[in-house]
Ligand SMILES: NC(=O)C1=CN([C@@H]2O[C@H](COP(=O)(O)OP(=O)(O)OC[C@H]3O[C@@H](n4cnc5c(N)ncnc54)[C@H](OP(=O)(O)O)[C@@H]3O)[C@@H](O)[C@H]2O)C=CC1
C-alpha cells in the first residue's frame with residue numbers, strides 16, 4: 181500500500197508543530213503516511229505540488245486558510261482543515277471549487293478533539309429538553325478569533341435542535357446591559373469567550389430547566405489531544421470526495 185504523502189501548513193505554529201510531530205510518529209509506528217512538506221508563512225504553495233503531497237493539513241489562520249484550501253482543491257490535493265473562520269459564504273465558495281474537482285476531499289473539523297466532538301453531539305441531543313442554554317468557551321490568550329469555531333458550531337447545532345423541537349426563544353429579561361455582558365448571540369444562543377493564560381481549549385455548554393441544571397464540559401489539556409483526530413482525518417479524507425464538515429462523519433459514533 182502506498183503511503184499518504186502529507187504536508188502541514190502552519191507547521192511552525194502551536195497546532196502545526198504538534199501535527200508535524202504526530203505525522204512523523206505515525207510514519208514510524210503505522211508506516212502508512214510520510215511528511216513530505218512543512219510550510220510556514222511565506223513559503224510558496226507550489227511546494228505542495230513539487231513535494232507530491234496528496235493530503236495537506238491546514239492549521240494556519242482564518243485570513244490564510246481560503247487561499248490555501250483553494251490551491252489544494254484546484255491541484256487535486258485532499259485537505260484536512262482545522263483552521264477556523266468558516267462562514268456560510270466561505271463554505272459556498274469551497275463547494276464551488278470542489279464541484280470543479282470532483283475527486284478531491286476536504287474535511288473541515290471545527291475541533292479534532294474526540295471529547296469536543298462528543299460534546300457537540302450530546303449538546304445537540306440535550307437541547308430540546310431545556311428552556312435555557314448558554315455556552316462558555318475558554319482558551320489561551322494567543323487565540324486569534326472569538327468565539328471559537330467549536331462554540332459557533334455547538335451553538336448552531338443547539339439552535340437547530342431547539343427549532344426542530346419547536347422551542348421558543350429563551351427567556352431573558354435583561355433590559356439594560358453593558359455591551360458584551362450577555363456574550364455574542366450565535367443563532368439565538370449566548371456565547372461567552374474567556375481568554376486566560378494557562379488555558380488551552382475548553383468549553384462548557386450550560387442547560388437550565390425548572391429546578392435543574394445540566395452542564396457538559398470538555399477540556400483539551402494540551403494539543404496532543406487533537407492529534408488522533410488529525411490523523412483520522414488524514415487517513416480518511418482521500419476516500420471522502422467533496423466536503424465533509426465535522427470529524428464525527430469519520431467516527432463510528434453509533435457503533
Ligand atoms: N480544529 C481544531 O481542533 C483546532 C483548530 N485550531 C485552529 O487552528 C488555527 C491555528 O491555531 P494555532 O496553531 O493555535 O495558531 P498559531 O498562531 O500558533 O499558528 C498558526 C501558524 O500558521 C502560520 N501562518 C499564518 N499564515 C500562514 C500562511 N499563509 N501560510 C502558512 N502558514 C501561515 C503562522 O505563522 P506566523 O507565526 O509567522 O504568524 C503560525 O506559525 C486557528 O484557526 C485555530 O483556531 C487550533 C486548535 C485545534
Ligand SMILES: O=C(O)C1=N[C@H](C(=O)O)C[C@H](O)C1
Pocket residue numbers: 264290291292319323324327328329330331380381382
Ligand atoms: O485556537 C484554538 O486553540 C482552538 N481553536 C478551535 C476553535 O476555534 O474551536 C478548536 C479548539 O477550540 C482550539
